[in-house]
Amino acid sequence: AVFTQTMSVWLLLAMKGWLVATLIALSARAGLARITCDDGSQSLPCCSDGSTASAGANCPDGSPPTDTCGSCTAGEATVECIKEAAGSSGFGVANPCGSIDIVDGPVFAAPPVAESSNGSLTVTLEVVPGTLDAGLYSFQARMFRYNGATAAPGPTLKFKAGDTVSVTLVNSLSADGNDATKAHNTLRLPNTTNIHTHGIHVDPATDNVYLGVEPGASHTYVYEIPSTHMPGLHWYHSHQHGASALHLMGGLVGALVIDDTNSTYVPAPVQALTSHVMVVTHVALCSCNPTRDPFRIVSYQELMSGTGDTLPLRFQAAASNTAYGGGSVLLVNGQHQPKLSLTTGAWSQFDVVNAVGDSYMEIEIRTAVNAGDTACSMVLLAIDGVYLQASRAITSFMFAAGGRASIAVMCDTSGTYYFQSYPQNRAADFEACVRGNLVTLEVSGGSGATADAPSWAAGSFESPWYLKDLRGATVTGEWTVGVEQTAIVSPAGAHLGVGADCTIPCSGRSDCASAGFDDPNQYGSCPYVPFEGHHSGAHYRHVGKLCTVEDVVIWGRGATAHPMHIHVNHFQVVSVADRRYAQYWGELGDFRDTMPAFVGASRVRYALADFGGVIIQHCHFLYHEDHGMMDRFWVG
Structure with missing residues (x-):
């Protein structure tokens, strides 16, 4: 008996050692996981008819199970994540997330397209639970249902400048889990949704991210697209504060395409190209x-x-x-x-x-x-x-x-x-x-000949008024934004600095610490406060004026930059202190709506000429935004 017990222990230890060695060997793959059923059993074998067999048993038709999946007979499967060794240093990782494996994927398919006709587009998007198939695995998330089909991403909405676009958002989710008592600037309200038209130049009163569509409710957004809008690629997504990160990873996104057919705001060589939308x-x-x-x-x-x-x-x-x-x-x-x-x-x-x-x-x-x-x-x-x-x-x-x-x-x-x-x-x-x-x-295929590259020179096509080169314009206002990493190591401190002088006097974690800057509010006239929300009175840390041109100087630090996004108005990049911008990102003079907050100062410029009201700016790492790295300013 003693011999038997000793051998059993030895075998268990050997198996444990093999398992640990296997997990270490597999740790080069990002985000490994084991699947365990909530009742403590292992993942169950799958049958050809889609059902599952009990452990050690045959399928209902008497045949042996064909493969293994993550389904459980009862209850939910828990995905037990295994920390990758590369992430154990506390900051950063040795390799990026993801996999370098090549799989035999499906034939490329574009999302369905809802296209305007005779100057208008009317669509209904219903938010429902659906199965998100990620190829290597699937799971249930919130998705858009359009014309009876549930998918992530949602349909591509295609329309022309000057069109009226009407989108009715129907929230068919359950109210379960929606705890409205959870604190502002925390993860909350997973079943409340809305829509943000990212990149479209429209009235912020319509593109209103303060508006939340509660479970069982609906809302119709009516967008009047300016007749002078440049054709191009944009997108829409849920922007519910507290649940934005959850909703995007779950697939509440879709493309927006402003048709370039016969537009004078598009370079001629582009008109002949076949487009493939890739969300x-x-x-x-x-x-x-x-x-x-x-x-x-x-x-x-x-x-x-x-x-x-x-x-x-x-x-x-x-x-x-x-x-x-x-x-x-x-x-x-x-x-x-x-x-x-x-x-x-x-x-x-x-x-x-x-x-x-x-x-x-x-x-x-x-x-x-x-x-x-x-x-x-x-x-x-x-x-x-x-x-x-x-x-x-x-x-x-x-x-x-x-x-x-x-x-x-x-x-x-x-x-x-x-x-x-x-x-x-x-x-x-x-x-x-x-x-x-x-x-x-x-x-x-092909004839063996190579077609000429699409090319054009500066001045060969017209830009709409709000995207004209502003580098020689008269600037009547300037304000600054500080994007400070120290403030968001704890999610409770995720916020932006906005003020007259948000200069960050250091560039990295070590030199900031050695200089004694462990609190961003030490930096001067740049208060760092969390997002105040909609119902906080009339306090704005910046007020802009219509019919003016303004500069905003974005200060950042650290090897990785927070991606700063400003709603409604694109901005032109005027100067960037960090050399990485010119090396890898773009050129001065480019227009963007999302800009990394590089080390030091980045100066961007925009024209305020048609839309007043509340304008939102935030970090587009949405876990940060959900925790308060967002602000609003007023234009009037």
């Missing part, structure tokens, strides 16, 4: 860098727990997912690594939305994922829905969270290439990046 989303049930660093990827499960979400997760791993668990996955139009067929030598337009609230992307085309040679040719056409004054040949492009780009792509040699997020730790730390193949490009 990129990021899902992660497990965090690959679970440190206290403010830029870590916050997992969907953490967001559920924080908001008090009671919607069942219903996690189910794909049959091929034997090691990856619930880690970071990049999706394009809701597909995992779809395959897009291109013609050799022909140019196509990729309209890409980084529809995320937690990470940067660095886009490249290569012969392998996270390696290989650069391949194909790319021409940058537009940033954040604004066409460049002159076309720009590129080999890579950095996307901020919420950013967009229109890129012309041509491969002159037949073959297979990978349009991928390939972060190289040169424009943002790996802690804020996700790597992985986005779209597999299958290039073939």
Whole structure:
């Protein structure tokens, strides 16, 4: 008996050692997970008819189970995340989140399109629970239902300048888990939704993110699109304060396309290109860098727990997912690594939305994922829905969270290439990046000739008045914003500094600490306060005037920059102290609506000429925004 017990213990220890060794070996994959049923049992085998078999039993039809999934006979599956060794240092990670594996994905499919006719577009978007299929796994989240189909992303809304766009948002979610007593600037209200039209130049009274559509309620947004609006790519998403990060990762997003047909505000070479809309989303049930660093990827499960979400997760791993668990996955139009067929030598337009609230992307085309040679040719056409004054040949492009780009792509040699997020730790730390193949490009056919690249010179097309070059304009107002990392190490301190002088006198964590700047309110006339919300009286930390041009100087610090987004008005980049902007992000004179708060001062400029009211600005790492890194200013 003693011998038997000794051997049993030895075997258990050996098995434990094997398991630990296996987990360590697998830790190169971001965000690993085990699946355990709430009743304590293991994940159950799957049957060909979709049902599950009890442990050790055959399927209902008597056949053996075919594979294993994350379903449980009763109750919910718990996704137990395994911390990656690379994230154990406390700040940052050695590698970005995501996977370098290549999978045989589905044929590329664009989201359904709801297009205007005779000057108007009327759509109904219903928010319902749905199954989000991330390729390697699936889980239940909140999604848009349109024309009877539930999907993430939602439909692409396509219309023209001068159109009237009517969107009725119907919230069919349950009120369970919506605890209105939870404190402002915390994760809360997972089942209250709304819509923000990110990038569209419209009346802020319509694009009203203060308005929350409660469970069982509906609201109709009516957008009057200015007749002078530049055509381009934008997007819409839920912007419910306290639940924004949860909703974006769950898929409450969609593309907005302002039609460029026959517009004088579009460069002529663009009109001939075939467009492929690519709405990129990021899902992660497990965090690959679970440190206290403010830029870590916050997992969907953490967001559920924080908001008090009671919607069942219903996690189910794909049959091929034997090691990856619930880690970071990049999706394009809701597909995992779809395959897009291109013609050799022909140019196509990729309209890409980084529809995320937690990470940067660095886009490249290569012969392998996270390696290989650069391949194909790319021409940058537009940033954040604004066409460049002159076309720009590129080999890579950095996307901020919420950013967009229109890129012309041509491969002159037949073959297979990978349009991928390939972060190289040169424009943002790996802690804020996700790597992985986005779209597999299958290039073939063609006449053997290579078409001319779409190109144009400055002055060859007209820009609408609100996007004219402002670098020579008379500036009548200036204010500053401080984006300070120290203030958000604890989520309770997530806020912006706004005032006459938000100069940050240090550039990194160590030199700020050695200089004694451990409290951002030591910096002078720049109070750091959390977002006050809508019902806080008439106090605004900045007031702008219509019919003027203003500068805002954005101060930041640290290797990773908070992506700052301003609603309603695009701004022009006038100067940036941090050399990384010119190296990797863009050029002075570009218009954007989302701008990283680089180390030191970044000066941007905008015209206030048509829309007054409350304008929102916030960090587009939405976990920060949900905790108060948001502010409002008044234009009148």
